[in-house]
Each structure stands twice: as C-alpha cells, then as structure tokens.
Amino acid sequence: RDxxxxxxxxxxxxxxxxxxxxxxxxxxxxxxxxxxxxxxxHDKHPLPDLLHGDELRVYGDCAYSGQQELIAQKAPAAQxxxxxxxxxTGDKAxxxxxxxxxxxxxxxxxxxxxxxxxxxLWGFSKVRYRGLHKNATRAFTALALANIYMSRGLLLAQARxxxxxxxxxx
Numbered sequence: 001r002d003x004x005x006x007x008x009x010x011x012x013x014x015x016x017x018x019x020x021x022x023x024x025x026x027x028x029x030x031x032x033x034x035x036x037x038x039x040x041x042h043d044k045h046p047l048p049d050l051l052h053g054d055e056l057r058v059y060g061d062c063a064y065s066g067q068q069e070l071i072a073q074k075a076p077a078a079q080x081x082x083x084x085x086x087x088x089t090g091d092k093a094x095x096x097x098x099x100x101x102x103x104x105x106x107x108x109x110x111x112x113x114x115x116x117x118x119x120x121l122w123g124f125s126k127v128r129y130r131g132l133h134k135n136a137t138r139a140f141t142a143l144a145l146a147n148i149y150m151s152r153g154l155l156l157a158q159a160r161x162x163x164x165x166x167x168x169x170x
Contacts, residue, residue, distance in 0.1 A: 002130045002131065004038060004130075004132045005017050005018055005039065005127070006038040006039050006040035006041075007039060007040065008039040015039055016039065017039050017127050018036055018037065018038055018039055018127060018132060018135055018136075019036070019037050019038070019039055019043075020034060020035075020036050020115075020118075020124075020139050021034065021035045021036075021037065021043065021046045021049075021050060022034045022050070022111065022114060022115075022143065023050035023051065023052070024110055024111045024114055026057065026059065026107050026110060028150075028151070029113060029114065029150055030147045030150060030151060031114055031143045031146065031147055032052060033050050033051075033052060034050075034140060034143050035049045035050060036132055036135065036136035036139055037132075038132065042063065043061075043063035043064065044064055044066075044067055047064060047067055047070060047071075047074075048070060048074050051071070051074040051075045051078070052075075053074060053075050054075070054077075055075045055077070055078040056077060056078060056079065057078060057079045057081045057107075058071050058075060058078045058079070058080055058081060058082065059081045059082065059107050059111075060081075060082040060083070060108070061082070061108065062082070062083050062084070062085050064082040065082050065083065065085055067080075067082070068080050081104050081107070082104070083101040083104055083105065083108075084097060084100070084101065086098055086101065113150075114143070114146055114150070117149060117150065118139075118142045118143060118146050121145075121146075121149065122145055122146065124138065124139060124142045
C-alpha cells in the first residue's frame with residue numbers, strides 16, 4: 001500500500017488512489033491549471049489552486065455549490081455558475097433548478113472531454129508509481145499532451161501558413 005494514497009467510497013464502491021482536479025477554459029477546452037490530491041480529499045479543497053483570477057464564469061458540479069465567497073475572493077470578476085443541489089420535493093421549483101443545472105452541465109462537458117483524452121489516449125486510468133509526486137508529474141505531462149492534441153488543428157493551420165524556409169533560400 002502507498003501511504004500517500006488513500007481510499008474513498010462513492011456509493012458502495014471503494015476507490016484507492018488519487019484524484020486529478022483540473023481547470024479548463026470553457027471556450028478553447030484547454031487545461032490551464034491542475035492539482036493532484038489523495039482520493040479522500042473533498043473536491044472543494046483544491047478550488048483556490050484551480051482559479052487563476054481572470055475568469056468571467058466558474059462552472060462546477062454540486063461539490064462547489066457552497067463556495068461563493070471563495071470564488072468571489074479568488075476571482076472577483078467571475079460569475080458563480082456552479083450546479084446547485086436539487087432536493088426531491090416534486091414541485092415546480094425543482095424542475096426549474098434541474099433545467100438550469102442541465103444548461104450549466106453542457107459547458108462543464110468540456111472538462112470531461114479532457115479527462116477522456118487523458119484516460120483513453122494517454123492511458124492515465126490507473127496510477128503507475130508510488131507516491132503522489134511521481135504520479136502528479138505523469139498526470140501533468142498527460143494534460144500537456146492533451147492540450148497539444150486538442151489544439152492540433154490550430155497548430156497545423158499555423159504551420160501551413162508559415163512560408164517554407166527552403167523556398168526563401170532559393
């Protein structure tokens with residue numbers, strides 16, 4: 001067992017290892033910040049490290065719903081667009097809140113796309129090393145590769161627009 005990794009339970013399934021928390025630009029889908037924690041750390045704790053301060057909107061799941069003061073302190077111009085918890089009451093307000101959360105989740109899906117690339121293309125579905133530091137280095141490398149992969153269209157377009165060096169020498 002790795003002493004730096006811990007276990008957590010979601011439903012009736014136990015998971016042992018680490019979590020990767022990322023901050024993603026909602027327009028480009030590129031990762032701008034990342035934090036690696038043990039699995040037993042709640043999602044709201046690395047939030048200050050994920051915000052860079054220039055955000056206009058902050059999207060997140062229900063784990064970030066009570067963090068309005070922290071978001072206002074770290075990113076003063078940001079609007080809090082985190083999903084709110086929905087209580088099953090059966091009234092009209094519950095359905096309105098579900099629709100609002102669904103709209104916000106369409107933007108949040110860009111984050112899940114980054115995780116899909118990191119896990120499927122770069123094989124980061126399981127940790128390989130002992131200790132958070134080595135696994136964090138591997139995770140940050142996988143995120144950098146994911147950023148290159150996601151911006152490959154722009155990079156190829158820029159490379160095509162650059163005049164050939166050999167043609168300039170002739």
